[in-house]
Amino acid sequence: MTTVEDAHALVLAPERRIRILERPRRTTGVWSWFTTVDHKKIGILYGSTAILFFMAGGIEALFIRLQLARPNGTVLSAARYNEFFTMHGTTMVFLLGMPIAAAIGNYFVPLMIGARDVAFPRLNMLGYWIFLFGGLFLYSSFFLGGAPDGGWFGYAPLTSTPLSQGFLPGRGPDFWAVGLIMLGIGSVATAVNFLVTILNMRAPGMTMMRLPVFVWMMLVVAFLTLFAMPSVTAALIQVFMDRNFHTNFFNAAAGGDPLMYQHLFWIFGHPEVYILILPGMGIVSEILPVFSRKPLFGYAIVVFSGIAIGFLGWGVWAHHMFASGLGPVAVSAFSLSTMLIAIPTGVKIFNWLGTVWGGQVRLATPMLFALGFIAQFTIGGLSGVMHSIVPSDTQQTDTYFVVAHFHYVLFGGLVFAVFGGLHYWHPKIFGRMLNERIGKTTFWLMVIGFNLTFFPMHFLGFEGQPRRTYTYPKGMGWDTLNLLSTIGAFIIAVSVLTYLVNVIYTTKRGPIASRDPWDARTLEWSTPSPPPEYNFLHTPIVTHRDEWWHRKYTEDDEGRLVRLPAGAAVAMDEPADEPDADAHGIHMPSPSYWPMVFALALPTLGYGFVFKNWWILAAGATLGLFAISALAIEPPTEPEPEPAQRELVAATGEVH
Amino acid sequence: MAQAVVATTEHGAVAPADAHGTHATNTGVSNAKLGIWLFLSSEALFFGAFIATYFLYRGRDAQFLKGPKPSDMFNIPFTSVTSFILLMSSLTMVLALAAIQRGDHRQLRVWLLATALFGLTFIGGQLFEFTEFYRGGLKLSTNMFGTTFFVLTGIHGAHVTMGIVWLLVLWGRSSGGHLPQAKSEAVEIAGLYWHFVDIVWIFIFTAIYLIPQH
Numbered sequence: 002m003t004t005v006e007d008a009h010a011l012v013l014a015p016e017r018r019i020r021i022l023e024r025p026r027r028t029t030g031v032w033s034w035f036t037t038v039d040h041k042k043i044g045i046l047y048g049s050t051a052i053l054f055f056m057a058g059g060i061e062a063l064f065i066r067l068q069l070a071r072p073n074g075t076v077l078s079a080a081r082y083n084e085f086f087t088m089h090g091t092t093m094v095f096l097l098g099m100p101i102a103a104a105i106g107n108y109f110v111p112l113m114i115g116a117r118d119v120a121f122p123r124l125n126m127l128g129y130w131i132f133l134f135g136g137l138f139l140y141s142s143f144f145l146g147g148a149p150d151g152g153w154f155g156y157a158p159l160t161s162t163p164l165s166q167g168f169l170p171g172r173g174p175d176f177w178a179v180g181l182i183m184l185g186i187g188s189v190a191t192a193v194n195f196l197v198t199i200l201n202m203r204a205p206g207m208t209m210m211r212l213p214v215f216v217w218m219m220l221v222v223a224f225l226t227l228f229a230m231p232s233v234t235a236a237l238i239q240v241f242m243d244r245n246f247h248t249n250f251f252n253a254a255a256g257g258d259p260l261m262y263q264h265l266f267w268i269f270g271h272p273e274v275y276i277l278i279l280p281g282m283g284i285v286s287e288i289l290p291v292f293s294r295k296p297l298f299g300y301a302i303v304v305f306s307g308i309a310i311g312f313l314g315w316g317v318w319a320h321h322m323f324a325s326g327l328g329p330v331a332v333s334a335f336s337l338s339t340m341l342i343a344i345p346t347g348v349k350i351f352n353w354l355g356t357v358w359g360g361q362v363r364l365a366t367p368m369l370f371a372l373g374f375i376a377q378f379t380i381g382g383l384s385g386v387m388h389s390i391v392p393s394d395t396q397q398t399d400t401y402f403v404v405a406h407f408h409y410v411l412f413g414g415l416v417f418a419v420f421g422g423l424h425y426w427h428p429k430i431f432g433r434m435l436n437e438r439i440g441k442t443t444f445w446l447m448v449i450g451f452n453l454t455f456f457p458m459h460f461l462g463f464e465g466q467p468r469r470t471y472t473y474p475k476g477m478g479w480d481t482l483n484l485l486s487t488i489g490a491f492i493i494a495v496s497v498l499t500y501l502v503n504v505i506y507t508t509k510r511g512p513i514a515s516r517d518p519w520d521a522r523t524l525e526w527s528t529p530s531p532p533p534e535y536n537f538l539h540t541p542i543v544t545h546r547d548e549w550w551h552r553k554y555t556e557d558d559e560g561r562l563v564r565l566p567a568g569a570a571v572a573m574d575e576p577a578d579e580p581d582a583d584a585h586g587i588h589m590p591s592p593s594y595w596p597m598v599f600a601l602a603l604p605t606l607g608y609g610f611v612f613k614n615w616w617i618l619a620a621g622a623t624l625g626l627f628a629i630s631a632l633a634i635e636p637p638t639e640p641e642p643e644p645a646q647r648e649l650v651a652a653t654g655e656v657h
Numbered sequence: 658m659a660q661a662v663v664a665t666t667e668h669g670a671v672a673p674a675d676a677h678g679t680h681a682t683n684t685g686v687s688n689a690k691l692g693i694w695l696f697l698s699s700e701a702l703f704f705g706a707f708i709a710t711y712f713l714y715r716g717r718d719a720q721f722l723k724g725p726k727p728s729d730m731f732n733i734p735f736t737s738v739t740s741f742i743l744l745m746s747s748l749t750m751v752l753a754l755a756a757i758q759r760g761d762h763r764q765l766r767v768w769l770l771a772t773a774l775f776g777l778t779f780i781g782g783q784l785f786e787f788t789e790f791y792r793g794g795l796k797l798s799t800n801m802f803g804t805t806f807f808v809l810t811g812i813h814g815a816h817v818t819m820g821i822v823w824l825l826v827l828w829g830r831s832s833g834g835h836l837p838q839a840k841s842e843a844v845e846i847a848g849l850y851w852h853f854v855d856i857v858w859i860f861i862f863t864a865i866y867l868i869p870q871h
Contacts, residue, residue, distance in 0.1 A: 120688040189699055197692045201682040227699045235706030242808060247798035249720075250710065250808075256720020256801045261713060265706060630826055634835070 024639060025592040028534060036592035038122035038637075039534055043129050044108030045430065048423075050133055051100040057140070058092030059497065061085040063490055066454075070487035072475040082471035083150035084173065088139070090153030091177065094277065095184050096136045098411065099226075101419050102280035103128070103191050106219045108430060110195065112525035112532060113213045115204025115541040120197035122590040123637060124190050130600030131187030138604040139180040145611075147171020149180075152469060154270065157236075157251035157262035161243035172611055174244060178237040179607040185230040185237075186603070192226035195219055204524075206543035210304070213523045214297060217304050218283030221311040225272045225279075228315075233269035236262055245613065260325060267318035275314040277411060278378075279307060281418030282349060285371045288425050289353055291521045292368035293360025294562075296547055299352045306345035306352075313342040323391050324398040332391050339389035346382055350375060365519070366440030370421030373448055377413025381406055384459070399469070402462025408455045420447070420500065427504075428514030432530045435511060439503040446496035453489030457482035522550040535587040591639040599628035693846045697853045700816075704857050707809045708864060714801040723800040730793050732786070733866060739782030740862050743817070746775035747855045750848045757831075757841040765844070766831050772851065773824040776817050783814050806865060813861055816854045823847050 025036040034042060064085050068074040077085060111119055119125050142148045150173045151160040160174040199212070199220045212220075239250040240262070249255035251262050290297045297303060319327060319335040327335075353375050362368070384406040388394045397403055420443070427435045466479050473479055517526040527549045528536060545551040557563050602625030609618030682688060714721055753768035787807070795803045827847055830836040836843065 121692065189696070193692050193695045193699075196695050197688050200684055201686070201688050201691060203683050227695060228702055231699055231703035232706050235703060235710070238812075239710070239808070242797070242804075247796075248804040248808060249798060249801060250804060255798075255804075256714065256717050256723075257804075258713065261710065265710075626822065633826060634830065 024635070025594060026639075028592065033592065035597055036594055038118070038126050038590045038592055038596075040107050040111050040119045040122065040125060041430075041532065041534075041536075043125050044104050044106075046104075046129050047100050047107055047132070048104035050129075050136070051097050051104055054092050054096035054100075054136055056497070058089050058097060059494060061089040061092070063494060065089065066487040066490040068471060069473070069483050071484070072473055072477070072480055074472050077471065079471045080150065083469075084143075084148040086469055087149045087152050087173070087177070091139065091149060091181075092136075093411070094153060094273065095181065096132070096139075098277040098415060099184075099188060100132050102219070102222065102277075103132075105215075105284065105419070105422050105426070106195060106280065109426065109525050110198060110216055110219055111202070112528060112536055113216050113523050114199065114202065114207050115524055115537060115543060116198065116202040117536050117540075117587070118590060119194050120202055121194050121637075123593050123596050123632060125194050126593070127596035127600055127632075128187045128191035128194065130597050131183060131190070131603060134600050134604045135180055135184040135187060138183065138607050139176060142173060142176035142180075145172065145176075147173045149173040149177035151177065154266055155237075155240065156259070156266075157240055157243065158253065158257075158259050161240040161251045161262070163244055163247060175241065175611045176607075178241040178244075179610050182234055182237050182241075183603050183607055185234050187600075188226050189230050192223040192230075195223040196227070199223075204537075204541050204543050207548075208543075210301065211543060211546040211548070213283075214286035214300070214303055214307070215280070215283035218279040218286075218307050221307050222276050222279045225276045225311055225314065229269040229272040229276065232265050236265035236269070239265075241610070245610075260322075263322050263325060264318070267321045268315075270321060271318040272311075272314045274407075274410070275310055277415050279310065281374065281378075281415040282307065284418045284422040284425075285353060285374050287523065288367045288371040288421050289356045290547075291425075291519050292363045292365060292371070293357050294363075294520075295356055295360040296522075296550075297352070298355030298358075300546060303349055303352045306348045309345040310342060313338065313345070317342055320389060320394070323394045336389050336391050340386065343382065343386050343389070350379055350382070365424075366435070366437060366444055367421045367425035367519075369441065369444045370417050370424065373444065374414055374417040374421065377409055377417060377451070381409025381411075381413055384409065397462055399467055400462035401458040401466045401468060404468055405455050405458035405462060408451075408458070412451055412455070417447070417451075420444075423500075425519070426525075428518050429525060429528075429530050429532070431508070432514050433507050433511035434514050434518060435503050435507050439499055439506070443496050443499045443503065446492055446499060450489045450492030450494075450496055454486050454493060455489070457486050457489075461486075517549070520553075522547040524549050527552070535589055538587075588638060590637050593632070593635060595628050595632040595635060599625060599632060602628060687842060689842060689846055690849075693849050697849065700853065701857075704813070704860075707805075707812060708860060711805040711809055711864060714805055717801065721801040724803075725790075725794045725799065727795075727802050727806070727865075728869075730790050730795060731866060732789070735782065736786065736862070736866055739779050740858065742775050742782075743779040743855055743858055746772045746779070747852050749775060750851050754841065754844050754848050757836070757838060757844050760838040762831055762836070762838075765836075766828055769824050769828040769831070769844075773821050773828070776821045776824070776851075780814055780817055780821070783810065787811075809861060810865070813854070813857060816857075820847075820851050820854055823850065 025032070027033045028037070028039070034046065037043065064077055065082065068076040068082055107119070107125065111117065139149070147170075149155070150171065151169055155174065155177055159168050160177070162168055164170070164172075199216055203212070239248070242248040243250050243252060243257075249257045251257045251259050253259060286297055286303055316338040317335060319331060320339045323332055323335075353371075357372075384402070388397065388403075388406065424435055424440055427433075461479055461482050464478060466473060466477070466483075473483075514530045516529050518530075519526070524541060524543075525532070527541065541548065552565070554562050554564055602621050605617060605621030605624060607621075608614070609616075609621050682691075684691065686694075749768045749771040753765050753772060756762075756764035756768055790803075790806075795806075797803055797807050824847060827836065827844060830843075
């Protein structure tokens with residue numbers, strides 16, 4: 002038997018090992034947020050960081066709208082305007098859209114599939130740090146020689162012409178190319194993690210066709226990310242090489258082909274559109290059944306439509322290039338494939354309507370956002386189909402009609418779904434209910450503000466107002482609609498502020514949330530709010546789609562819902578009443594510094610490349626090699642303390 | 658929980674049955690192995706983009722071959738030998754994996770070093786070739802061949818270099834006694850990456866050196 006002395010030796014053993022950074026052990030406190038590998042904490046980090054970037058991108062949008070509120074505006078110079086619309090687009094796509102999906106996915110995919118964590122917890126944290134540092138790297142360009150100003154799509158040769166003879170005189174395009182390569186590395190890491198988690202770590206009985214639709218959509222999105230990122234990474238490397246090392250990839254005078262950039266970019270860029278919207282579709286597919294008290298209508302069709310969108314998404318990229326002279330055959334083919342992709346999208350809309358139809362609808366805030374999503378996404382989808390018709394698209398290319406279209410899809414669609422999700426899952430994440438009255442105010446302000454901002458842009462586009470142009474003269478007939486649009490943008494800003502007020506106000510004052518405040522259907526609601534670090538005391542055994550619902554309700558002979566006796570539902574798992582009764586047996590992955598250290602190496606290398614400074618490059622490479630070796634050498638999980646040692650630890654409080 | 662159970666034993670000791678994380682997964686493939694396969698599928702498309710770029714510009718002779726002609730600069734026998742050495746490193750990689758799987762740690766280290774050494778030889782050959790081409794007047798900016806050739810083979814070389822570092826880290830771990838038989842999957846995963854990089858070279862070698870340049 003182990004004596005106390007032995008146990009003491011065991012406790013001291015790790016300290017004898019020489020370490021540059023002693024392995025962190027704390028799982029509470031401020032510092033733990035820097036070292037955590039808990040998917041729920043990482044989800045919160047992703048979400049809060051993405052919302053900060055959302056506000057940065059929103060402020061840029063407000064400046065753009067102020068500049069365009071009146072003809073001959075003087076709020077921004079032309080150069081500053083270029084920086085702002087470029088950074089607005091880049092921010093909303095790479096620093097809001099993708100990470101906010103990663104946030105919700107990180108928090109809820111493991112909970113929904115009955116797992117205790119993701120497959121690679123430290124890789125997960127690495128993905129977050131790369132996202133944060135990549136975003137800060139991009140924004141640091143404002144202070145280091147000019148922000149990106151070539152559009153979020155960064156068409157070559159505008160962005161690739163060398164600095165010496167450059168159309169774009171600042172360092173912007175360099176920061177843009179390097180920053181996006183960095184963010185791409187993080188996205189691929191996150192995608193691998195989601196794929197392995199969903200394919201490998203489902204609870205017993207959680208077959209693929211029992212997965213919640215949100216999980217399915219995250220699976221499709223992860224595949225899209227995995228296969229789309231390489232293409233844009235290659236294009237960005239080529240742009241950077243052209244600009245800094247005098248290669249000729251896009252230099253037409255030397256035989257390069259600018260069209261190739263457009264192909265490489267949009268082979269990424271169009272799947273990217275689905276990378277952004279599919280998580281939103283997944284969120285809505287979770288909210289609608291709960292607030293209609295009906296299962297999702299046509300689950301299998303919704304899932305297969307999502308997969309079909311994922312596949313077809315690879316065959317439509319050139320519809321972004323109809324105006325570039327591809328020739329009639331290519332243009333017709335891409336026109337047809339674009340019309341085709343409207344089918345699975347339309348199918349989903351009917352499934353959502355079928356879910357609500359005949360249900361006992363509760364118009365709580367998440368449901369309002371979900372219904373707003375359906376209406377506005379349908380408008381955006383229809384104007385998308387208009388773009389598949391080539392003559393019509395040629396007319397609309399580079400006008401505000403296109404701006405209206407993709408904001409209806411990405412703001413009216415994705416952002417509404419995300420806000421629905423944030424209101425829906427807030428009680429689970431923070432253990433407090435959000436205020437319904439403020440929530441509904443947020444919704445209505447956002448609906449009014451959004452439609453006021455973007456609906457007039459359809460007309461402005463038809464009347465010929467060009468995008469990406471910093472001002473317009475008097476007498477074009479665009480004045481009133483632009484002013485309305487600007488007013489709408491500020492209403493959106495107020496609605497986002499009401500959401501933040503709601504979050505802050507309810508931190509202390511909100512009612513305590515029960516484990517299942519919405520009477521929901523999926524497994525995350527079977528855990529306490531917020532869930533313990535290990536999620537499930539016992540791994541759930543899944544027997545149904547909508548498992549949690551079936552643990553609460555059954556049907557009588559006439560098919561009516563009957564609630565099972567209270568307690569039956571939660572019998573499997575009740576850690577809240579007996580904290581840590583058995584939790585000692587659950588061994589979770591250990592925190593680590595190295596993901597943060599490794600992620601720091603990437604912006605260091607990035608600055609080295611942008612400023613072509615060998616010393617910074619060498620420092621970044623050394624740091625990266627050192628950190629990745631440390632990551633490889635450090636075990637993901639520290640050995641479990643022996644029982645006797647644990648008692649000792651409990652007595653001295655050393656390890657905890 | 659695959660992640661929760663980790664082999665804490667060193668050489669010789671028997672690790673828990675699911676130390677590889679295989680038994681708990683839904684697919685039966687361990688998390689790490691599934692992860693590396695997915696990562697490599699992404700890498701395949703990354704190289705695909707650069708190879709496609711090469712072929713896109715290849716037919717455009719006037720600009721592709723302006724200046725020094727690749728056919729005059731190629732030293733096919735030399736490059737064939739270094740390519741052969743790189744391919745042989747896949748064999749030594751397999752031998753390294755076989756060694757750790759039967760618990761022969763000395764042989765493991767020998768074959769890991771041999772693999773890294775073969776990789777280094779290949780990189781040395783590539784650096785020599787780059788220097789020769791550069792002296793012969795072929796630069797990144799000379800023509801479209803220079804642009805596509807240096808970037809495609811350079812990115813492949815960077816991947817081989819990362820593989821060499823990976824192998825040396827494994828060698829160091831094994832020398833320190835931190836790579837028990839139960840963790841043979843660590844060698845297997847490095848091997849998958851190494852074989853992938855080799856296979857990519859077969860495509861690049863064929864595309865650049867073997868298909869005649871008119």
